[in-house]
Amino acid sequence: MRTGDDERDDGDDAAAFDAPPAPEQHVRDLLRAAAAQDTAMPADVAARLEAALAAARVDGGVASLGQRRRARRFNRVLAAAAAVVVLGGGAVAAQQASPFGAGGRGSASSAAAGAADEGALPGVVERKDAAGTGTEGTGAEDTGSAETAGTLVVRSGNDYADQASLADAATVVLAGSGAPLTATRTPLSAPEDAQAGGDPLVAQALGCVQVLGVGAASVVGVDLAQWRGTAAAVVVSRAGGDTVRATVVALDCVPGADPLATADVPVPAA
Amino acid sequence: MTPSAPGDDGRDPRTDAELVAAHVAGDPDAFGEVVRRHRDRLWAVALRTTGDREEAADAVQDALVSALRAADRFRGDSAVTTWLHRIVVNACLDRARRRAVRPTRPLEEEVGPGGDDSVRTGAALAVVPDQTPSVQTRLDVTGALARLPEAQRAALVLVDMYDVPVAEAAEILGVAVGTVKSRCSRGRSALAEILGAAGNR
Numbered sequence: 268m269r270t271g272d273d274e275r276d277d278g279d280d281a282a283a284f285d286a287p288p289a290p291e292q293h294v295r296d297l298l299r300a301a302a303a304q305d306t307a308m309p310a311d312v313a314a315r316l317e318a319a320l321a322a323a324r325v326d327g328g329v330a331s332l333g334q335r336r337r338a339r340r341f342n343r344v345l346a347a348a349a350a351v352v353v354l355g356g357g358a359v360a361a362q363q364a365s366p367f368g369a370g371g372r373g374s375a376s377s378a379a380a381g382a383a384d385e386g387a388l389p390g391v392v393e394r395k396d397a398a399g400t401g402t403e404g405t406g407a408e409d410t411g412s413a414e415t416a417g418t419l420v421v422r423s424g425n426d427y428a429d430q431a432s433l434a435d436a437a438t439v440v441l442a443g444s445g446a447p448l449t450a451t452r453t454p455l456s457a458p459e460d461a462q463a464g465g466d467p468l469v470a471q472a473l474g475c476v477q478v479l480g481v482g483a484a485s486v487v488g489v490d491l492a493q494w495r496g497t498a499a500a501v502v503v504s505r506a507g508g509d510t511v512r513a514t515v516v517a518l519d520c521v522p523g524a525d526p527l528a529t530a531d532v533p534v535p536a537a
Numbered sequence: 538m539t540p541s542a543p544g545d546d547g548r549d550p551r552t553d554a555e556l557v558a559a560h561v562a563g564d565p566d567a568f569g570e571v572v573r574r575h576r577d578r579l580w581a582v583a584l585r586t587t588g589d590r591e592e593a594a595d596a597v598q599d600a601l602v603s604a605l606r607a608a609d610r611f612r613g614d615s616a617v618t619t620w621l622h623r624i625v626v627n628a629c630l631d632r633a634r635r636r637a638v639r640p641t642r643p644l645e646e647e648v649g650p651g652g653d654d655s656v657r658t659g660a661a662l663a664v665v666p667d668q669t670p671s672v673q674t675r676l677d678v679t680g681a682l683a684r685l686p687e688a689q690r691a692a693l694v695l696v697d698m699y700d701v702p703v704a705e706a707a708e709i710l711g712v713a714v715g716t717v718k719s720r721c722s723r724g725r726s727a728l729a730e731i732l733g734a735a736g737n738r
Contacts, residue, residue: 283722283726284718284719284722287722287725290729290733294697294728294729294732295697297677298678298697298698298728301679301698305577305584307580308577316576316594316598319598319601319602320569320605323602324565324568477631478631480634519606519607521603521607522603522624522627522628522631523624523630
């Protein structure tokens with residue numbers, strides 16, 4: 268029985284396709300007979316499907332060009348808002364550092380301020396744990412220990428236009444990871460978990476990581492960004508040695524989707 | 538597979554391509570009509586390709602939600618049905634690959650009394666040639682189908698079960714026509730061997 272590598276275009280097999288021997292013709296007849304017995308999609312499956320499609324329509328439906336333009340504007344607003352949060356956080360941090368400031372552990376905003384002070388890239392870093400609950404903070408403060416690390420999701424909102432610019436994505440994610448490449452990381456959170464956590468964008472990004480087939484153990488993190496104006500996820504993964512690979516995939520990826528771009532980026536010296 | 542299925546019995550008369558265009562333009566009902574036209578065939582293909590009811594349901598759902606969202610990227614180079622089948626089959630194969638990493642029991646199987654799991658409902662039952670295929674034989678062949686590599690299975694499901702033209706199957710699977718023929722030929726040969734061995738047992 269030859270069930271192994273069937274990628275080759277074997278001339279003999281192709282010839283046998285057109286004139287199959289009797290046993291194989293019989294198999295064909297059996298397959299056809301089996302197909303003839305097919306029934307319609309069961310009512311419960313059809314109902315689930317209808318509900319999912321209705322939810323997808325409410326969730327935004329088709330990403331028309333107009334909507335994508337609106338999404339782009341929204342992302343710009345989001346980036347501006349993130350910058351405001353960083354600056355506002357800086358003020359809070361400054362207040363905390365003063366003799367009159369509140370003590371104790373800082374909020375997410377104050378953590379962002381810390382990152383701003385340390386020259387970290389703007390943006391919100393979100394780490395999804397196995398339960399899909401995110402924690403916000405900065406890459407500089409969030410050291411990504413094995414106890415808390417899930418899939419690192421960074422929302423830079425950057426619009427990457429070419430392969431060279433993907434080095435920036437790698438930098439954003441590596442800065443967010445705050446951990447050496449050799450650090451132990453937990454497996455990818457499931458998209459369903461992220462969805463349950465209430466963030467469909469993160470769920471989509473995690474789904475796209477799975478679509479790309481990038482090994483969970485090699486993923487350093489994901490940057491929610493844009494590729495030439497289209498919402499995209501940049502998956503940063505270890506590529507061996509001192510190199511990481513940045514793989515861009517459309518955020519509305521479909522199963523079997525090809526990457527939009529890929530670039531191997533040397534890890535910047537610490 | 539026909540590129541469109543406008544109905545003359547009160548159904549929406551628009552072609553599939555017109556419905557997809559209407560969906561992209563904002564018609565809230567258009568995509569649902571496309572789905573209603575083709576969901577039974579998509580379901581059947583998914584069920585045969587995955588060999589598992591829940592996997593098939595999830596694959597069809599994921600695929601059609603993706604298609605709904607990405608409809609603006611459908612350029613009309615192929616028929617809408619070909620496009621939908623491609624997305625569904627890819628979703629099935631994607632799930633099969635993931636399942637291969639995290640194996641689960643793909644079919645409702647019955648393990649033999651001695652723990653011999655080759656004695657499965659379906660694949661291990663006899664084929665009776667020279668007769669009209671009985672219900673039992675049909676169960677046999679679909680059970681045996683589930684034992685093939687997914688690429689061969691997908692090719693056989695499309696071409697031999699559902700009469701999808703080879704060129705269209707090649708487009709759906711994203712491979713050359715010769716590769717589809719090769720996969721079908723090898724798949725048939727493997728099935729004949731599985732079923733023959735079971736019949737001789």
